[in-house]
Amino acid sequence: MPGFSQDSYDKRHGFKFVVIKENIIKIVKNFRESGFEGQFLIAYHIYQFNMDEIPEAMKFATENGINILPSFAFINDFERFKKYLKSELSNLELKKAGEQLFLYYYNDKLKSIIFDYICSQYDALSIDENCNAITCCADSTSLGKNFNLKPEQVNPIRMESDICNECNKIGLSYLLNNAAIPKHIVLLK
Numbered sequence: 001m002p003g004f005s006q007d008s009y010d011k012r013h014g015f016k017f018v019v020i021k022e023n024i025i026k027i028v029k030n031f032r033e034s035g036f037e038g039q040f041l042i043a044y045h046i047y048q049f050n051m052d053e054i055p056e057a058m059k060f061a062t063e064n065g066i067n068i069l070p071s072f073a074f075i076n077d078f079e080r081f082k083k084y085l086k087s088e089l090s091n092l093e094l095k096k097a098g099e100q101l102f103l104y105y106y107n108d109k110l111k112s113i114i115f116d117y118i119c120s121q122y123d124a125l126s127i128d129e130n131c132n133a134i135t136c137c138a139d140s141t142s143l144g145k146n147f148n149l150k151p152e153q154v155n156p157i158r159m160e161s162d163i164c165n166e167c168n169k170i171g172l173s174y175l176l177n178n179a180a181i182p183k184h185i186v187l188l189k
Contacts, residue, residue, distance in 0.1 A: 001042055002073070003050030004057040011049060021060065028064055040066040045073035046182070047100050071179040072102045078138040078172075085170045105180045110171040119164070119173035122155050135163050138176055 001020070002012035009017045028040055044057050054070060061068040075081040075097060083089045084097065085106070097103060121136035125146075128134050132142040133149055135158055143149065143157045158164045167173045 001044050001057065003047065004044075004053035004060065005050070008047070008050045008053060011047075024066070025064055028066060032065075040064075042066055042068045044068055044070040046070050046102065047073050048102065049100065069181065071181045072105065074101065074175065074179060081138075081172055081176070082166070082170065085172055085175075102180070106175060109175055109178065109180065113171055113174045117168075117174055119168060120177045121173065122158065125151075125154060135161060138172075139163050139167070 002008050004017075006017040009015050009020065024042075031040075042057065042061055044054070046054070057070075058068055060066075075084055080089065080093065084094070084103075089097070119136070121138075124136070126134045126137050127146055128140055128142070131146045133144060133146045133154055135141045135143065141161070141163055143154060143161075149157075164173075
């Protein structure tokens with residue numbers, strides 16, 4: 001969730017917030033009535049503009065038996081995030097990012113990358129609408145038709161690609177897969 005108000009949804013997705021809440025309640029009810037005993041999770045993306053909405057989001061989650069995991073939103077555009085990390089964003093884009101996102105933790109996070117870090121996307125397979133295996137959920141470069149690739153071929157292709165090499169080299173893969181989570185506001189059962 002990009003916040004817990006119509007104003008926040010207007011800034012990010014444009015969906016009707018009331019309908020989002022109704023759908024969440026319906027989905028949880030439907031799954032529970034069907035025997036699902038697992039946990040539900042709201043991934044709440046924290047922006048500078050939605051900080052004051054966290055208590056209401058937590059209340060909604062609690063009332064509906066849902067876990068909530070707030071994490072700082074990041075630049076959710078692969079090319080822009082690369083430019084940010086390489087100090088190549090335009091002044092206008094940097095200003096916009098600085099007004100909406102919490103960027104302070106990136107440098108500290110990058111310093112904590114373990115030497116042999118392996119991108120968690122190597123444990124997943126992302127597929128586009130044409131059934132092409134793609135690099136990952138952040139980059140849609142085709143690796144080939146999913147039907148023509150053997151599972152053991154995918155990661156070597158990724159690991160040899162310029163895209164993955166650059167992403168791993170500048171720490172983008174680490175930041176994308178390890179968003180900062182303010183632990184004092186996490187509600188997990």
